[in-house]
Amino acid sequence: MPSLDKSLVADLPMFAGLGDDDVGAILKEAQSIRYPKGASVFQQDEDAHSFFVLLHGHLRVMKVTPDGQQVVVRFVTPGEIFGIAMAMGRTTYPASALAVVDSVALVWPSPAWPRLVAKHPSLAVNAIQTVGSRLQEAHTRVIEMSTEQVERRIAHALLRLAQQAGRKGEDGIQIDFPISRQDVAEMTGTTLHTVSRILSAWEDQGLVDSGRQRISIRNPHKLFLLAEPPAG
Amino acid sequence: MPSLDKSLVADLPMFAGLGDDDVGAILKEAQSIRYPKGASVFQQDEDAHSFFVLLHGHLRVMKVTPDGQQVVVRFVTPGEIFGIAMAMGRTTYPASALAVVDSVALVWPSPAWPRLVAKHPSLAVNAIQTVGSRLQEAHTRVIEMSTEQVERRIAHALLRLAQQAGRKGEDGIQIDFPISRQDVAEMTGTTLHTVSRILSAWEDQGLVDSGRQRISIRNPHKLFLLAEPPAG
Secondary structure: OOOOOHHHOOOOHHHOOOOHHHHHHHHHOOEEEEEOOOOEEEOOOOEOOEEEEEEEOOEEEEEEOOOOOEEEEEEEOOOOEEOOOHHHOOOEOOOEEEEOOOEEEEEEEOOHHHHHHHHOHHHHHHHHHHHHHHHHHHHHHHHHHHHOOHHHHHHHHHHHHHHHHEEEEOOEEEEOOOOOHHHHHHHHOOOHHHHHHHHHHHHHOOOEEEEOOEEEEOOHHHHHHHHOOOOO | OOOOOHHHOOOOHHHOOOOHHHHHHHHHOOEEEEEOOOOEEEOOOOEOOEEEEEEEOOEEEEEEOOOOOEEEEEEEOOOOEEOOOHHHOOOEOOOEEEEOOOEEEEEEEOOHHHHHHHHOHHHHHHHHHHHHHHHHHHHHHHHHHHHOOHHHHHHHHHHHHHHHHEEEEOOEEEEOOOOOHHHHHHHHOOOHHHHHHHHHHHHHOOOEEEEOOEEEEOOHHHHHHHHOOOOO
């Protein structure tokens, strides 16, 4: 991969604790691939041929249930390792990944994983941390869905997106990739109708501002109070 | 740890790919600790001082929300590594673990983790697989809670428990540790009342049999059809 500046990727969490030479050797085995907006990176149940690091753009990871309902699992932001199904002991991808904007990823063939890890154990140590924080996030969602009203779940989902991919603008924090009300519905286990009703009410209160494929949080503090009402 | 027969633990998934000498060296740093029924192994938000492998018994892992609601995250079965908060980049335990029956665990001090992994990279490779399969499980729960009616969620939860900890008996598959209707409610994001109503109906249909802290699946095939109704 001679075309990529090593300094761009040496700071990624997956390379923490590795020396420059090690990072160079690992990068040498990767290809850099462009995924135009709307392109599929991999499909659910497809053979897990590769693992990836997102360099630029945003991906939506989604899963379809046996009876055809779709759920947004998460969004991948730059710097993240993803598609490590094989490292997790699977032979196929458990979900699909799709570029929501023009995106670029580093791509390694899956069989390189065990060999790279044997040579650079820090890779595995870093991957556990990544998978571990996704596990925490998934548990948080389970808990929210078990215990919270839909309004609080939507507030939590927007705050998480703002933290992951927020860009400060004139009118608050904008979520820095195209996101629809349907996406929010699939992230919070509710319907498009309910999301629309709640976002409209929040717009009237000056909390958020949303349009086609666009959400801004105008008053993060008030949204936080909705997500985490003070006890007592 | 001279009192423990190495052959008892050499087959554990966390030691896959390691030689006898390596396993011996890793075990030498562990203590074996007994947790009588009802004892706490660790508490949510407590300093993550140790990581563990369950040798015998069953643990309930649960999380309390800021407003005091409790959710069962999962049950730990023998052979599982748990409490690896530090490996996941945390300094505290994200949940509490409690012995639901008399249990025994191997216990390592958390600071041993990075050192053991540097020396035995297979440990990290195996831990990613464990954390990865928990992530799959958590996503499955998120998807069930997003898309399924409560009856299907309860059917799925019972089938998963039977797979994890089922013991074949005279009257079907018994879940091999004390489990209450409240536990099932906290695992499926519903109320005790709803679980009781559904389990009573299933008892009338000869699908399950349940008593105080005890659930048996009398007709796994029919329960499976409720969990995964044939398409079309």
